[in-house]
Amino acid sequence: MAAGESDPLASLLRTLERTRDTEQAVEIAKDIGAVIGLPYPSCIADYSDPMLTRAPDGRTYAELFGWGADFREDWERNRLNLISPIANVCRYSTRPFVWRSKDIVTMSPLTSDTRGKHWHLTPERQIAGGLTIPVHLPLGRVASMSWVARTEARPFEQVLEDYSTQLRLAAILFLDIVAQQDMDAPTVTAGTGDTGLSAREVECLSWVALGKTDGEIATIINRSVPTVRFHLENAMKKLNVHNRTQAAALAAQAGILGSLLQ
Structure with missing residues:
Protein backbone atom coordinates (compact mmCIF):
# COMPACT_ATOMS: atom_id res chain seq x y z
CA MET A 1 0.00 0.00 0.00
CA GLN A 181 -21.39 -15.48 23.98
CA ASP A 182 -20.34 -18.24 26.39
CA MET A 183 -19.06 -15.97 29.16
CA ASP A 184 -22.35 -15.78 31.04
CA ALA A 185 -23.24 -19.45 30.63
CA PRO A 186 -22.25 -21.26 33.86
CA THR A 187 -20.65 -24.63 33.34
CA VAL A 188 -19.36 -27.24 35.76
CA THR A 189 -15.72 -27.88 35.00
CA ALA A 190 -12.86 -29.49 36.81
CA GLY A 191 -9.95 -27.49 38.07
CA THR A 192 -11.11 -23.93 37.51
CA GLY A 193 -9.28 -20.96 38.93
CA ASP A 194 -5.94 -20.95 40.75
CA THR A 195 -4.91 -24.55 41.29
CA GLY A 196 -2.01 -23.82 43.64
CA LEU A 197 -0.03 -26.81 42.39
CA SER A 198 3.42 -27.17 43.89
CA ALA A 199 6.55 -27.43 41.77
CA ARG A 200 6.87 -31.12 42.64
CA GLU A 201 3.23 -31.80 41.72
CA VAL A 202 3.73 -30.10 38.36
CA GLU A 203 6.89 -32.11 37.79
CA CYS A 204 5.11 -35.40 38.50
CA LEU A 205 2.17 -34.48 36.28
CA SER A 206 4.56 -33.57 33.46
CA TRP A 207 6.06 -37.03 33.56
CA VAL A 208 2.57 -38.59 33.66
CA ALA A 209 1.67 -36.59 30.55
CA LEU A 210 4.77 -38.04 28.86
CA GLY A 211 3.61 -41.60 29.60
CA LYS A 212 5.78 -42.48 32.61
CA THR A 213 4.61 -44.88 35.31
CA ASP A 214 4.76 -44.05 39.02
CA GLY A 215 7.84 -46.26 39.34
CA GLU A 216 9.59 -44.57 36.45
CA ILE A 217 8.77 -41.12 37.85
CA ALA A 218 10.15 -42.15 41.22
CA THR A 219 13.45 -43.11 39.60
CA ILE A 220 13.59 -39.93 37.52
CA ILE A 221 13.00 -37.55 40.45
CA ASN A 222 14.91 -39.69 42.96
CA ARG A 223 11.97 -40.19 45.31
CA SER A 224 9.98 -43.22 46.47
CA VAL A 225 6.90 -44.49 44.66
CA PRO A 226 4.64 -43.59 47.65
CA THR A 227 6.03 -40.05 47.51
CA VAL A 228 5.20 -39.79 43.82
CA ARG A 229 1.69 -41.05 44.48
CA PHE A 230 1.32 -38.57 47.34
CA HIS A 231 2.14 -35.67 45.00
CA LEU A 232 -0.16 -36.97 42.29
CA GLU A 233 -3.05 -37.46 44.72
CA ASN A 234 -2.60 -33.91 45.99
CA ALA A 235 -2.65 -32.65 42.40
CA MET A 236 -5.82 -34.58 41.66
CA LYS A 237 -7.54 -33.05 44.69
CA LYS A 238 -6.50 -29.53 43.72
CA LEU A 239 -7.67 -30.05 40.14
CA ASN A 240 -10.90 -31.75 41.28
CA VAL A 241 -10.41 -34.83 39.12
CA HIS A 242 -10.46 -38.56 39.78
CA ASN A 243 -7.34 -40.00 38.17
CA ARG A 244 -3.78 -39.13 37.23
CA THR A 245 -4.45 -39.15 33.50
CA GLN A 246 -7.28 -36.65 33.80
CA ALA A 247 -5.14 -34.47 36.08
CA ALA A 248 -2.27 -34.42 33.59
CA ALA A 249 -4.61 -33.67 30.69
CA LEU A 250 -6.29 -30.80 32.52
CA ALA A 251 -3.00 -29.32 33.69
CA ALA A 252 -1.62 -29.50 30.14
CA GLN A 253 -4.75 -27.89 28.71
CA ALA A 254 -4.50 -25.04 31.22
CA GLY A 255 -0.89 -24.42 30.22
CA ILE A 256 0.50 -25.40 33.63
CA LEU A 257 2.85 -28.03 32.21
CA GLY A 258 4.22 -25.97 29.33
CA SER A 259 5.13 -27.66 26.06
CA LEU A 260 5.33 -31.45 26.14
CA LEU A 261 6.83 -31.67 22.66
CA GLN A 262 10.42 -32.89 22.74
Missing part, protein backbone atom coordinates in the same frame (compact mmCIF):
# COMPACT_ATOMS: atom_id res chain seq x y z
CA ALA A 2 1.43 3.39 -1.02
CA ALA A 3 2.44 5.93 1.63
CA GLY A 4 -0.50 8.12 2.58
CA GLU A 5 -3.07 5.78 1.04
CA SER A 6 -5.93 5.09 3.41
CA ASP A 7 -6.27 1.57 4.75
CA PRO A 8 -9.54 0.15 3.36
CA LEU A 9 -9.87 -2.16 6.37
CA ALA A 10 -9.21 0.39 9.11
CA SER A 11 -12.82 1.49 9.54
CA LEU A 12 -14.09 -2.08 9.48
CA LEU A 13 -11.61 -3.14 12.14
CA ARG A 14 -12.51 -0.22 14.39
CA THR A 15 -16.18 -1.15 14.14
CA LEU A 16 -15.42 -4.82 14.75
CA GLU A 17 -13.43 -3.91 17.85
CA ARG A 18 -16.35 -1.94 19.29
CA THR A 19 -19.21 -4.29 18.50
CA ARG A 20 -20.46 -7.26 20.48
CA ASP A 21 -23.36 -7.89 18.11
CA THR A 22 -23.05 -11.20 16.28
CA GLU A 23 -24.92 -10.19 13.14
CA GLN A 24 -22.91 -6.99 12.80
CA ALA A 25 -19.66 -8.92 13.27
CA VAL A 26 -20.70 -11.39 10.56
CA GLU A 27 -21.44 -8.55 8.15
CA ILE A 28 -18.07 -6.96 8.90
CA ALA A 29 -16.31 -10.27 8.17
CA LYS A 30 -18.13 -10.40 4.83
CA ASP A 31 -17.16 -6.80 4.10
CA ILE A 32 -13.52 -7.63 4.86
CA GLY A 33 -13.79 -10.50 2.39
CA ALA A 34 -15.13 -8.14 -0.26
CA VAL A 35 -12.19 -5.77 0.26
CA ILE A 36 -9.54 -8.47 -0.06
CA GLY A 37 -11.25 -10.40 -2.85
CA LEU A 38 -11.99 -13.51 -0.77
CA PRO A 39 -15.73 -13.10 -0.19
CA TYR A 40 -16.58 -16.18 1.87
CA PRO A 41 -15.56 -16.05 5.56
CA SER A 42 -15.41 -19.14 7.71
CA CYS A 43 -14.97 -19.51 11.47
CA ILE A 44 -14.10 -22.53 13.60
CA ALA A 45 -13.89 -21.75 17.32
CA ASP A 46 -12.69 -25.16 18.49
CA TYR A 47 -11.23 -27.84 16.23
CA SER A 48 -11.76 -30.49 18.90
CA ASP A 49 -15.53 -30.09 18.48
CA PRO A 50 -17.09 -31.97 15.55
CA MET A 51 -20.03 -29.57 15.53
CA LEU A 52 -19.83 -26.25 13.72
CA THR A 53 -19.55 -23.13 15.84
CA ARG A 54 -22.97 -21.66 16.60
CA ALA A 55 -24.18 -18.12 17.12
CA PRO A 56 -26.42 -17.19 20.08
CA ASP A 57 -29.58 -17.70 17.97
CA GLY A 58 -28.61 -21.34 17.37
CA ARG A 59 -27.62 -21.00 13.73
CA THR A 60 -24.09 -21.93 12.75
CA TYR A 61 -21.71 -19.20 11.72
CA ALA A 62 -21.27 -21.15 8.48
CA GLU A 63 -24.95 -20.54 7.75
CA LEU A 64 -24.67 -16.86 8.66
CA PHE A 65 -21.67 -16.53 6.36
CA GLY A 66 -23.67 -18.04 3.51
CA TRP A 67 -22.17 -21.52 3.23
CA GLY A 68 -24.64 -23.99 1.74
CA ALA A 69 -26.27 -26.78 3.70
CA ASP A 70 -24.21 -29.39 1.84
CA PHE A 71 -20.94 -27.89 3.10
CA ARG A 72 -22.27 -27.58 6.65
CA GLU A 73 -23.69 -31.10 6.77
CA ASP A 74 -20.53 -32.63 5.33
CA TRP A 75 -18.40 -31.01 8.04
CA GLU A 76 -20.46 -32.44 10.91
CA ARG A 77 -21.54 -35.76 9.40
CA ASN A 78 -18.03 -36.75 8.31
CA ARG A 79 -16.28 -35.26 11.36
CA LEU A 80 -14.01 -33.25 9.12
CA ASN A 81 -12.50 -31.48 12.13
CA LEU A 82 -10.49 -34.68 12.67
CA ILE A 83 -9.08 -34.90 9.15
CA SER A 84 -8.97 -31.27 8.06
CA PRO A 85 -5.53 -30.36 6.67
CA ILE A 86 -6.33 -26.75 7.56
CA ALA A 87 -6.92 -27.76 11.17
CA ASN A 88 -3.69 -29.73 11.15
CA VAL A 89 -1.68 -26.64 10.21
CA CYS A 90 -3.55 -24.50 12.76
CA ARG A 91 -2.73 -26.91 15.59
CA TYR A 92 1.00 -26.43 15.09
CA SER A 93 1.29 -22.85 13.85
CA THR A 94 0.16 -19.32 14.61
CA ARG A 95 1.13 -17.90 11.22
CA PRO A 96 -1.48 -17.10 8.54
CA PHE A 97 -1.20 -19.35 5.52
CA VAL A 98 -2.52 -19.74 1.98
CA TRP A 99 -4.07 -22.92 0.62
CA ARG A 100 -5.53 -24.00 -2.73
CA SER A 101 -8.22 -26.62 -3.09
CA LYS A 102 -6.44 -28.39 -5.95
CA ASP A 103 -3.47 -29.01 -3.65
CA ILE A 104 -5.14 -29.36 -0.28
CA VAL A 105 -6.89 -32.60 -1.18
CA THR A 106 -3.48 -34.29 -1.43
CA MET A 107 -2.17 -32.92 1.86
CA SER A 108 -1.70 -35.01 5.00
CA PRO A 109 -3.73 -36.27 6.81
CA LEU A 110 -6.28 -36.69 4.00
CA THR A 111 -4.19 -39.28 2.20
CA SER A 112 -3.81 -41.38 5.35
CA ASP A 113 -7.08 -43.23 4.75
CA THR A 114 -10.27 -43.18 2.72
CA ARG A 115 -11.81 -40.42 4.81
CA GLY A 116 -10.11 -37.96 2.48
CA LYS A 117 -12.86 -38.62 -0.05
CA HIS A 118 -15.23 -36.71 2.24
CA TRP A 119 -13.23 -33.48 2.16
CA HIS A 120 -15.51 -30.73 0.90
CA LEU A 121 -13.33 -27.74 -0.15
CA THR A 122 -12.58 -29.03 -3.63
CA PRO A 123 -12.37 -27.61 -7.17
CA GLU A 124 -15.36 -29.78 -8.08
CA ARG A 125 -17.40 -27.77 -5.59
CA GLN A 126 -16.14 -24.51 -7.06
CA ILE A 127 -13.67 -23.67 -4.32
CA ALA A 128 -10.38 -22.20 -5.54
CA GLY A 129 -8.75 -21.70 -2.14
CA GLY A 130 -8.17 -19.03 0.44
CA LEU A 131 -6.17 -18.03 3.44
CA THR A 132 -6.49 -19.01 7.07
CA ILE A 133 -5.47 -17.33 10.31
CA PRO A 134 -4.87 -19.76 13.21
CA VAL A 135 -5.92 -18.44 16.62
CA HIS A 136 -4.90 -20.23 19.82
CA LEU A 137 -7.39 -19.68 22.62
CA PRO A 138 -7.36 -20.31 26.40
CA LEU A 139 -7.56 -23.89 27.70
CA GLY A 140 -5.77 -25.33 24.71
CA ARG A 141 -8.46 -24.62 22.13
CA VAL A 142 -7.36 -24.20 18.53
CA ALA A 143 -9.49 -21.94 16.35
CA SER A 144 -9.25 -20.24 12.99
CA MET A 145 -10.75 -17.61 10.76
CA SER A 146 -10.59 -18.09 7.00
CA TRP A 147 -11.54 -16.16 3.91
CA VAL A 148 -12.26 -18.30 0.85
CA ALA A 149 -12.77 -17.62 -2.87
CA ARG A 150 -14.29 -19.51 -5.76
CA THR A 151 -11.82 -17.98 -8.21
CA GLU A 152 -8.30 -16.69 -7.70
CA ALA A 153 -8.78 -13.11 -8.92
CA ARG A 154 -5.37 -12.19 -7.44
CA PRO A 155 -2.66 -14.50 -6.18
CA PHE A 156 -3.58 -15.51 -2.66
CA GLU A 157 0.01 -14.94 -1.54
CA GLN A 158 -0.28 -11.30 -2.61
CA VAL A 159 -3.50 -10.88 -0.65
CA LEU A 160 -1.79 -12.30 2.43
CA GLU A 161 1.23 -10.05 1.98
CA ASP A 162 -0.97 -6.97 1.64
CA TYR A 163 -3.38 -7.69 4.48
CA SER A 164 -1.73 -10.13 6.89
CA THR A 165 -1.63 -7.80 9.90
CA GLN A 166 -5.19 -6.58 9.48
CA LEU A 167 -6.54 -10.08 8.97
CA ARG A 168 -4.80 -11.40 12.07
CA LEU A 169 -6.42 -8.61 14.08
CA ALA A 170 -9.80 -9.26 12.47
CA ALA A 171 -9.60 -12.97 13.35
CA ILE A 172 -8.76 -12.25 16.98
CA LEU A 173 -11.50 -9.64 17.32
CA PHE A 174 -14.11 -11.88 15.69
CA LEU A 175 -13.25 -14.87 17.86
CA ASP A 176 -13.38 -12.62 20.93
CA ILE A 177 -17.01 -11.96 20.03
CA VAL A 178 -17.68 -15.66 19.54
CA ALA A 179 -16.11 -16.45 22.92
CA GLN A 180 -18.10 -13.69 24.63
Whole structure:
Protein backbone atom coordinates (compact mmCIF):
# COMPACT_ATOMS: atom_id res chain seq x y z
CA MET A 1 0.00 0.00 0.00
CA ALA A 2 1.43 3.39 -1.02
CA ALA A 3 2.44 5.93 1.63
CA GLY A 4 -0.50 8.12 2.58
CA GLU A 5 -3.07 5.78 1.04
CA SER A 6 -5.93 5.09 3.41
CA ASP A 7 -6.27 1.57 4.75
CA PRO A 8 -9.54 0.15 3.36
CA LEU A 9 -9.87 -2.16 6.37
CA ALA A 10 -9.21 0.39 9.11
CA SER A 11 -12.82 1.49 9.54
CA LEU A 12 -14.09 -2.08 9.48
CA LEU A 13 -11.61 -3.14 12.14
CA ARG A 14 -12.51 -0.22 14.39
CA THR A 15 -16.18 -1.15 14.14
CA LEU A 16 -15.42 -4.82 14.75
CA GLU A 17 -13.43 -3.91 17.85
CA ARG A 18 -16.35 -1.94 19.29
CA THR A 19 -19.21 -4.29 18.50
CA ARG A 20 -20.46 -7.26 20.48
CA ASP A 21 -23.36 -7.89 18.11
CA THR A 22 -23.05 -11.20 16.28
CA GLU A 23 -24.92 -10.19 13.14
CA GLN A 24 -22.91 -6.99 12.80
CA ALA A 25 -19.66 -8.92 13.27
CA VAL A 26 -20.70 -11.39 10.56
CA GLU A 27 -21.44 -8.55 8.15
CA ILE A 28 -18.07 -6.96 8.90
CA ALA A 29 -16.31 -10.27 8.17
CA LYS A 30 -18.13 -10.40 4.83
CA ASP A 31 -17.16 -6.80 4.10
CA ILE A 32 -13.52 -7.63 4.86
CA GLY A 33 -13.79 -10.50 2.39
CA ALA A 34 -15.13 -8.14 -0.26
CA VAL A 35 -12.19 -5.77 0.26
CA ILE A 36 -9.54 -8.47 -0.06
CA GLY A 37 -11.25 -10.40 -2.85
CA LEU A 38 -11.99 -13.51 -0.77
CA PRO A 39 -15.73 -13.10 -0.19
CA TYR A 40 -16.58 -16.18 1.87
CA PRO A 41 -15.56 -16.05 5.56
CA SER A 42 -15.41 -19.14 7.71
CA CYS A 43 -14.97 -19.51 11.47
CA ILE A 44 -14.10 -22.53 13.60
CA ALA A 45 -13.89 -21.75 17.32
CA ASP A 46 -12.69 -25.16 18.49
CA TYR A 47 -11.23 -27.84 16.23
CA SER A 48 -11.76 -30.49 18.90
CA ASP A 49 -15.53 -30.09 18.48
CA PRO A 50 -17.09 -31.97 15.55
CA MET A 51 -20.03 -29.57 15.53
CA LEU A 52 -19.83 -26.25 13.72
CA THR A 53 -19.55 -23.13 15.84
CA ARG A 54 -22.97 -21.66 16.60
CA ALA A 55 -24.18 -18.12 17.12
CA PRO A 56 -26.42 -17.19 20.08
CA ASP A 57 -29.58 -17.70 17.97
CA GLY A 58 -28.61 -21.34 17.37
CA ARG A 59 -27.62 -21.00 13.73
CA THR A 60 -24.09 -21.93 12.75
CA TYR A 61 -21.71 -19.20 11.72
CA ALA A 62 -21.27 -21.15 8.48
CA GLU A 63 -24.95 -20.54 7.75
CA LEU A 64 -24.67 -16.86 8.66
CA PHE A 65 -21.67 -16.53 6.36
CA GLY A 66 -23.67 -18.04 3.51
CA TRP A 67 -22.17 -21.52 3.23
CA GLY A 68 -24.64 -23.99 1.74
CA ALA A 69 -26.27 -26.78 3.70
CA ASP A 70 -24.21 -29.39 1.84
CA PHE A 71 -20.94 -27.89 3.10
CA ARG A 72 -22.27 -27.58 6.65
CA GLU A 73 -23.69 -31.10 6.77
CA ASP A 74 -20.53 -32.63 5.33
CA TRP A 75 -18.40 -31.01 8.04
CA GLU A 76 -20.46 -32.44 10.91
CA ARG A 77 -21.54 -35.76 9.40
CA ASN A 78 -18.03 -36.75 8.31
CA ARG A 79 -16.28 -35.26 11.36
CA LEU A 80 -14.01 -33.25 9.12
CA ASN A 81 -12.50 -31.48 12.13
CA LEU A 82 -10.49 -34.68 12.67
CA ILE A 83 -9.08 -34.90 9.15
CA SER A 84 -8.97 -31.27 8.06
CA PRO A 85 -5.53 -30.36 6.67
CA ILE A 86 -6.33 -26.75 7.56
CA ALA A 87 -6.92 -27.76 11.17
CA ASN A 88 -3.69 -29.73 11.15
CA VAL A 89 -1.68 -26.64 10.21
CA CYS A 90 -3.55 -24.50 12.76
CA ARG A 91 -2.73 -26.91 15.59
CA TYR A 92 1.00 -26.43 15.09
CA SER A 93 1.29 -22.85 13.85
CA THR A 94 0.16 -19.32 14.61
CA ARG A 95 1.13 -17.90 11.22
CA PRO A 96 -1.48 -17.10 8.54
CA PHE A 97 -1.20 -19.35 5.52
CA VAL A 98 -2.52 -19.74 1.98
CA TRP A 99 -4.07 -22.92 0.62
CA ARG A 100 -5.53 -24.00 -2.73
CA SER A 101 -8.22 -26.62 -3.09
CA LYS A 102 -6.44 -28.39 -5.95
CA ASP A 103 -3.47 -29.01 -3.65
CA ILE A 104 -5.14 -29.36 -0.28
CA VAL A 105 -6.89 -32.60 -1.18
CA THR A 106 -3.48 -34.29 -1.43
CA MET A 107 -2.17 -32.92 1.86
CA SER A 108 -1.70 -35.01 5.00
CA PRO A 109 -3.73 -36.27 6.81
CA LEU A 110 -6.28 -36.69 4.00
CA THR A 111 -4.19 -39.28 2.20
CA SER A 112 -3.81 -41.38 5.35
CA ASP A 113 -7.08 -43.23 4.75
CA THR A 114 -10.27 -43.18 2.72
CA ARG A 115 -11.81 -40.42 4.81
CA GLY A 116 -10.11 -37.96 2.48
CA LYS A 117 -12.86 -38.62 -0.05
CA HIS A 118 -15.23 -36.71 2.24
CA TRP A 119 -13.23 -33.48 2.16
CA HIS A 120 -15.51 -30.73 0.90
CA LEU A 121 -13.33 -27.74 -0.15
CA THR A 122 -12.58 -29.03 -3.63
CA PRO A 123 -12.37 -27.61 -7.17
CA GLU A 124 -15.36 -29.78 -8.08
CA ARG A 125 -17.40 -27.77 -5.59
CA GLN A 126 -16.14 -24.51 -7.06
CA ILE A 127 -13.67 -23.67 -4.32
CA ALA A 128 -10.38 -22.20 -5.54
CA GLY A 129 -8.75 -21.70 -2.14
CA GLY A 130 -8.17 -19.03 0.44
CA LEU A 131 -6.17 -18.03 3.44
CA THR A 132 -6.49 -19.01 7.07
CA ILE A 133 -5.47 -17.33 10.31
CA PRO A 134 -4.87 -19.76 13.21
CA VAL A 135 -5.92 -18.44 16.62
CA HIS A 136 -4.90 -20.23 19.82
CA LEU A 137 -7.39 -19.68 22.62
CA PRO A 138 -7.36 -20.31 26.40
CA LEU A 139 -7.56 -23.89 27.70
CA GLY A 140 -5.77 -25.33 24.71
CA ARG A 141 -8.46 -24.62 22.13
CA VAL A 142 -7.36 -24.20 18.53
CA ALA A 143 -9.49 -21.94 16.35
CA SER A 144 -9.25 -20.24 12.99
CA MET A 145 -10.75 -17.61 10.76
CA SER A 146 -10.59 -18.09 7.00
CA TRP A 147 -11.54 -16.16 3.91
CA VAL A 148 -12.26 -18.30 0.85
CA ALA A 149 -12.77 -17.62 -2.87
CA ARG A 150 -14.29 -19.51 -5.76
CA THR A 151 -11.82 -17.98 -8.21
CA GLU A 152 -8.30 -16.69 -7.70
CA ALA A 153 -8.78 -13.11 -8.92
CA ARG A 154 -5.37 -12.19 -7.44
CA PRO A 155 -2.66 -14.50 -6.18
CA PHE A 156 -3.58 -15.51 -2.66
CA GLU A 157 0.01 -14.94 -1.54
CA GLN A 158 -0.28 -11.30 -2.61
CA VAL A 159 -3.50 -10.88 -0.65
CA LEU A 160 -1.79 -12.30 2.43
CA GLU A 161 1.23 -10.05 1.98
CA ASP A 162 -0.97 -6.97 1.64
CA TYR A 163 -3.38 -7.69 4.48
CA SER A 164 -1.73 -10.13 6.89
CA THR A 165 -1.63 -7.80 9.90
CA GLN A 166 -5.19 -6.58 9.48
CA LEU A 167 -6.54 -10.08 8.97
CA ARG A 168 -4.80 -11.40 12.07
CA LEU A 169 -6.42 -8.61 14.08
CA ALA A 170 -9.80 -9.26 12.47
CA ALA A 171 -9.60 -12.97 13.35
CA ILE A 172 -8.76 -12.25 16.98
CA LEU A 173 -11.50 -9.64 17.32
CA PHE A 174 -14.11 -11.88 15.69
CA LEU A 175 -13.25 -14.87 17.86
CA ASP A 176 -13.38 -12.62 20.93
CA ILE A 177 -17.01 -11.96 20.03
CA VAL A 178 -17.68 -15.66 19.54
CA ALA A 179 -16.11 -16.45 22.92
CA GLN A 180 -18.10 -13.69 24.63
CA GLN A 181 -21.39 -15.48 23.98
CA ASP A 182 -20.34 -18.24 26.39
CA MET A 183 -19.06 -15.97 29.16
CA ASP A 184 -22.35 -15.78 31.04
CA ALA A 185 -23.24 -19.45 30.63
CA PRO A 186 -22.25 -21.26 33.86
CA THR A 187 -20.65 -24.63 33.34
CA VAL A 188 -19.36 -27.24 35.76
CA THR A 189 -15.72 -27.88 35.00
CA ALA A 190 -12.86 -29.49 36.81
CA GLY A 191 -9.95 -27.49 38.07
CA THR A 192 -11.11 -23.93 37.51
CA GLY A 193 -9.28 -20.96 38.93
CA ASP A 194 -5.94 -20.95 40.75
CA THR A 195 -4.91 -24.55 41.29
CA GLY A 196 -2.01 -23.82 43.64
CA LEU A 197 -0.03 -26.81 42.39
CA SER A 198 3.42 -27.17 43.89
CA ALA A 199 6.55 -27.43 41.77
CA ARG A 200 6.87 -31.12 42.64
CA GLU A 201 3.23 -31.80 41.72
CA VAL A 202 3.73 -30.10 38.36
CA GLU A 203 6.89 -32.11 37.79
CA CYS A 204 5.11 -35.40 38.50
CA LEU A 205 2.17 -34.48 36.28
CA SER A 206 4.56 -33.57 33.46
CA TRP A 207 6.06 -37.03 33.56
CA VAL A 208 2.57 -38.59 33.66
CA ALA A 209 1.67 -36.59 30.55
CA LEU A 210 4.77 -38.04 28.86
CA GLY A 211 3.61 -41.60 29.60
CA LYS A 212 5.78 -42.48 32.61
CA THR A 213 4.61 -44.88 35.31
CA ASP A 214 4.76 -44.05 39.02
CA GLY A 215 7.84 -46.26 39.34
CA GLU A 216 9.59 -44.57 36.45
CA ILE A 217 8.77 -41.12 37.85
CA ALA A 218 10.15 -42.15 41.22
CA THR A 219 13.45 -43.11 39.60
CA ILE A 220 13.59 -39.93 37.52
CA ILE A 221 13.00 -37.55 40.45
CA ASN A 222 14.91 -39.69 42.96
CA ARG A 223 11.97 -40.19 45.31
CA SER A 224 9.98 -43.22 46.47
CA VAL A 225 6.90 -44.49 44.66
CA PRO A 226 4.64 -43.59 47.65
CA THR A 227 6.03 -40.05 47.51
CA VAL A 228 5.20 -39.79 43.82
CA ARG A 229 1.69 -41.05 44.48
CA PHE A 230 1.32 -38.57 47.34
CA HIS A 231 2.14 -35.67 45.00
CA LEU A 232 -0.16 -36.97 42.29
CA GLU A 233 -3.05 -37.46 44.72
CA ASN A 234 -2.60 -33.91 45.99
CA ALA A 235 -2.65 -32.65 42.40
CA MET A 236 -5.82 -34.58 41.66
CA LYS A 237 -7.54 -33.05 44.69
CA LYS A 238 -6.50 -29.53 43.72
CA LEU A 239 -7.67 -30.05 40.14
CA ASN A 240 -10.90 -31.75 41.28
CA VAL A 241 -10.41 -34.83 39.12
CA HIS A 242 -10.46 -38.56 39.78
CA ASN A 243 -7.34 -40.00 38.17
CA ARG A 244 -3.78 -39.13 37.23
CA THR A 245 -4.45 -39.15 33.50
CA GLN A 246 -7.28 -36.65 33.80
CA ALA A 247 -5.14 -34.47 36.08
CA ALA A 248 -2.27 -34.42 33.59
CA ALA A 249 -4.61 -33.67 30.69
CA LEU A 250 -6.29 -30.80 32.52
CA ALA A 251 -3.00 -29.32 33.69
CA ALA A 252 -1.62 -29.50 30.14
CA GLN A 253 -4.75 -27.89 28.71
CA ALA A 254 -4.50 -25.04 31.22
CA GLY A 255 -0.89 -24.42 30.22
CA ILE A 256 0.50 -25.40 33.63
CA LEU A 257 2.85 -28.03 32.21
CA GLY A 258 4.22 -25.97 29.33
CA SER A 259 5.13 -27.66 26.06
CA LEU A 260 5.33 -31.45 26.14
CA LEU A 261 6.83 -31.67 22.66
CA GLN A 262 10.42 -32.89 22.74
